[in-house]
Amino acid sequence: MIFKMSTYVLLLGIIFITGSLAVQEESSEFALAQRERRVKDVRLAMDDGTKLWTRIVLPRGSSFDDPTANITAVMDRSPYGYWGIESLTDLYIPKGFAAVCQDMRGTKRSGGRFSIWHSDADDGARTIQWVSEQIWSSGSILSFGASADGLASFTLLDTHPEELDAQFIIWSSAQGYPIIFPGGAYRHSLADSWMADTVRTWESDRCIDEVKANEQPGDWWEPLNMTARHDDFKVVKWPTLLWAGWYDIFLVGQMIAYDGYKNHADPANLNDVKIFVDPLGHCQEGAAEFPTNTVAGRSALPLLMSYELYMSTVTGQPFGNATTEFMPYRHDVKDVTFYVLGALEDDASGNYWTTMDNFPEFVATKFFLGEDGVLKQNSGEGTGRTYKADPADPVPSLGGSNLFLACGPYDQSPNLDRSDVLTYTTEPFDAAMALTGPLTAHLSVTSDVVDTDFYVKIMDVYPTGEHKLIQEGAVRMRNTIFEDMKEGETYEVDVDMWNTSYVFSAGHSIGVTVASSNYPRFSNNPHNGLSLLDPNLFNQNYTATNGVLSSSYVTLPVVSLDQLPRSHVIEEINEKFADYASYGVDLAEKAKQGFAFAAENQEIRD
Numbered sequence: 001m002i003f004k005m006s007t008y009v010l011l012l013g014i015i016f017i018t019g020s021l022a023v024q025e026e027s028s029e030f031a032l033a034q035r036e037r038r039v040k041d042v043r044l045a046m047d048d049g050t051k052l053w054t055r056i057v058l059p060r061g062s063s064f065d066d067p068t069a070n071i072t073a074v075m076d077r078s079p080y081g082y083w084g085i086e087s088l089t090d091l092y093i094p095k096g097f098a099a100v101c102q103d104m105r106g107t108k109r110s111g112g113r114f115s116i117w118h119s120d121a122d123d124g125a126r127t128i129q130w131v132s133e134q135i136w137s138s139g140s141i142l143s144f145g146a147s148a149d150g151l152a153s154f155t156l157l158d159t160h161p162e163e164l165d166a167q168f169i170i171w172s173s174a175q176g177y178p179i180i181f182p183g184g185a186y187r188h189s190l191a192d193s194w195m196a197d198t199v200r201t202w203e204s205d206r207c208i209d210e211v212k213a214n215e216q217p218g219d220w221w222e223p224l225n226m227t228a229r230h231d232d233f234k235v236v237k238w239p240t241l242l243w244a245g246w247y248d249i250f251l252v253g254q255m256i257a258y259d260g261y262k263n264h265a266d267p268a269n270l271n272d273v274k275i276f277v278d279p280l281g282h283c284q285e286g287a288a289e290f291p292t293n294t295v296a297g298r299s300a301l302p303l304l305m306s307y308e309l310y311m312s313t314v315t316g317q318p319f320g321n322a323t324t325e326f327m328p329y330r331h332d333v334k335d336v337t338f339y340v341l342g343a344l345e346d347d348a349s350g351n352y353w354t355t356m357d358n359f360p361e362f363v364a365t366k367f368f369l370g371e372d373g374v375l376k377q378n379s380g381e382g383t384g385r386t387y388k389a390d391p392a393d394p395v396p397s398l399g400g401s402n403l404f405l406a407c408g409p410y411d412q413s414p415n416l417d418r419s420d421v422l423t424y425t426t427e428p429f430d431a432a433m434a435l436t437g438p439l440t441a442h443l444s445v446t447s448d449v450v451d452t453d454f455y456v457k458i459m460d461v462y463p464t465g466e467h468k469l470i471q472e473g474a475v476r477m478r479n480t481i482f483e484d485m486k487e488g489e490t491y492e493v494d495v496d497m498w499n500t501s502y503v504f505s506a507g508h509s510i511g512v513t514v515a516s517s518n519y520p521r522f523s524n525n526p527h528n529g530l531s532l533l534d535p536n537l538f539n540q541n542y543t544a545t546n547g548v549l550s551s552s553y554v555t556l557p558v559v560s561l562d563q564l565p566r567s568h569v570i571e572e573i574n575e576k577f578a579d580y581a582s583y584g585v586d587l588a589e590k591a592k593q594g595f596a597f598a599a600e601n602q603e604i605r606d
Contacts, residue, residue, distance in 0.1 A: 040064055044130055046105070046112075046123050053109035054127065055082060057090060057099040058136065069136040072165075072314055075100040077124055078149040079107035079114070079198050089144050091303075092310060097142070100131055104152060106203065114199050116207055117176070118223045120152040125159035132163040139163055142310050146170035147250075147282065148198070154257065157226045160235035165313045168306045170243040171281040173253025174260070176224025177217055182252075183495060184479025185453055186215060186532060188523035189397075190249060193404040212532040216479050226257075236265035239272035239319035241309045243302045245281020246341060247408050249401050252498045255438075272319055276302040277338035277501070283401070286408030289344055290351065299353070301337065301573055332569040340436075340564050341502040343460055344409065344468065349432040349561075350503030353570040360564065362437040362557035367426065367510065369552045375424040375512055384444070384549035387420050387516075389452065391526045391541040394517035395421060399469050401498070405521060412459055412467040412513065422548060424512040425461055433504045434564055437557025439471050439497035443514070444549035446491070450484040450529040451477050452544045455518040456495045458554065459511035460504055467511050473497035474522060484529055490549065497554075503561070510556070514548050 038058040043051040062069050074089045074097045086101035093099055105123060106114030124143075132139045141163045145153035150172020156164060157174070173179050180191050191211055195204045214220040226232060240261050244254035254275075261273035278299060279290040312319040334355040342350020367375045371382030395418060399410025415421050441456045457472040473495040477485055480493055504510065517524060523532065527542040 038062055038064060043111075044102070044127060046119075046126050050105050050110075050112035052102050052105055052111070052123065052127070054100065054102040055086070056131070056134075057093060057101075059093045059096050059098065062098075062136065064134070064136055067135045070138045071096070071098045071136050072138045072140045072142060072310075073098040073100045073131050074142045074144050074310065075102070075128065075131065076144045076146075076149050077102045077104055077120065077127065077152045078145075079104045080148070081108040085146050085149055088146070092307075095307070095311075096314075097310065098136070100127070100141075102127055106200065107198070114203055114207060116210065116224075117151050117155060121155040121158040121223065124152060124156050125161045128156075128161040128163050140165045140313055142166040142168070142313060144168050144306075145172060147172055148194075150250075151176070151224070154226045155223065157232045157235065158223070165238050166309050166319075167238065167240045168243075168309055169240070169254075169257075170302075171245055171248050171250055171254075173250035174226045174257035175253040177221045178252055178496070179250060180211060181215055181476075181479065183474040184215065184476035185455075185474035185525075186212065186476075186523040187521065189405050189520045190403055197404075209533060215532050216482070231264075233260040233264035234266060236261060237269055239269070239309055239312060240274075241302065241305055241319075242273065242275045244275060244277045245283065246277060246279055246339070246500055247283040247286060247401050248281020249403050251281065251401060252496065255499050274305065274319070274335045275337070276305065278302075279339045279341060280408060281401075282403050283407035285406070289408060290339065290341075299339075299570070299573075301333070301570060304573070305333070332567075333573075337567070337570065338501055340434075341409075341470070341500065343462065343505050343508060345462070345505075348503075349434075349505045352566045354501075354564050355567045355570060356565075360436055360559045362435075362559045364555050365558045366553045366555050367512070369422075369424045369512065369514070369548060369550060369554075371550045373422075373424055375426045375510055375554075379551060379553075382550045384547055384552070385422050386446075386545055386547040387422060389420050389516035389527075389544045389546055391517070391524055391543070393420075394519035394524050395455075395515045397518050397521035400472055400521060402521060409460075409468045409470065412457060412469055412511075413465065415515075416467065416513070418515075420515055420517070422514045424514075426510045428463065428507050428509050429504055431506050432561060433510075434502070434559050434561050435504075435557050436501040436559045436564065438499050439473075439554070439556060441473065441495040441497065441512075441552070441554045443475070443493050443495060443552045444490055445493060445552075446487075446489065446547035446549075447477070447485050447544050448487045449527040449542050449544040451525065452485070452527050452546055453477070453516050453518075453522070453525045454493065454495065454546070454548075455513075455515050455522070456497060456554070457511075457513045458497060458500075458556075459513070460502070461509040461511040463507045467513075470502055471497045471500050472518070474518065476525065478529055501564070503564070512554055514552075516544060516546055 040056045042054050044054045045051050074092045076086050076089045078086045089099035103110040105112035128141045143153045150169040153169050154174040195207045199207050258275045280286045309319050334357050337355040340350045342348045368379045399408050454475045458470045459467040475493045527544045528540045530537045
């Protein structure tokens, strides 16, 4: 999974490097830079004595002993190893930057135990300090981080090293709890599979148990909730570029981070954060669903912007105001750039790029869950609907923001005939209807068991009958109300369904489902109120009778189509770099082979 992501970013990196010059000439420069680079591997001691494997790569013509080198470093700290994601910092070497790559503690070639990011604020700050003190260093460090590496970059908000001058964070999160326990429900597939796939075999069970032991918000999550305290952002005095995805596993944490950097950082830097939201993020298998003006299923633009971000720290030009060889259209690309989703059919509304100064203002519009199954804008009469939820027969997960499961806008129709899935639908729209912003639900619920879950999905209902998933959210009652449910009582709960930008075409409808399971995306709930680590958790399963009252509603961020103007500039940028895509695929493979060859034979080591 990580190899596929790094290969993709490498491909875009090759396109990025070759994009403005003759392909053969620039690819020769890239190859030469790889052959003549200088490499040093060290085991850097942290404050507690733990030694972390660290690789420093200088550009050609540089020396580790040159006090006049004055080189700015791009740093990535990762659990995936050098050939996972860390080597992506090499993309900036041909332009004069150094690459600093480090295996996080307890992973790959580093010592210690994996701390689940609890030590990364200090480890990152110590590494930045050490790099800045090297004789070749300019004293300026630029942070790069994708996925898990991005979490490590976000932890620097806690230590805010003086030498940190920029952050480029891809498909990651500044908060931990709402990613692993959205609404208190455990993301079983994501957490268990990632730990088993990434952490050392003899430690993965320990890490999984440690996470499960903290299924409720508390002090354990503080090191991973970098954006929970707005005061943290007051230390930010550097420009930042965030790259998110609407179907990404980390979307909500990236959106919260953007708000913090934009609205709560040092007042002198309020305009120095930019965000780019592609359709999918980690959900690479869905790339074919969104072919409009993308390169390799995404866009080359954020990597071009990252080049400008890093160069701004060297040239002193403000991020976003510089004109570089790679950004001839920069002044037409605003602070907020995102893909507007739409139906996956010909002539659908949506499916284009837009760019603007801020996310558009929206009208928070309520749609009530009618007793008759109709989704309506006025509160309906009646008591609502009930259903039985059997833990032995959970509703299967179909698409969504997943990593190890099928992901993206999957059709939910196979689940709609189940008796434990409530469905609500609006009347078809006469004209296109657009959403951009956060999606939420407020549920008035009952149950005859002490604990249960509620899962809400927002869908685009096609005239042909498909129910394509847009977003979803969860609530596990024992981790939300923090007490046992009582039969006969009504509980009011809010469900966060993250964000989207989506246009419903004329003739389409909004669909909503409510259920009490979503497996294996989320762990199954046996309805007995026991904790995830209780050895008797699955010894007693109870079928629940759950109720959803007609006073329940979803709140959708309605905008006008005029607020989502199509950006032809971004289309031109994508088309320009698409010319290099086929060449880039071949060159990316050769580059990875070249990296390996250089590592074994050609690097000049100190």
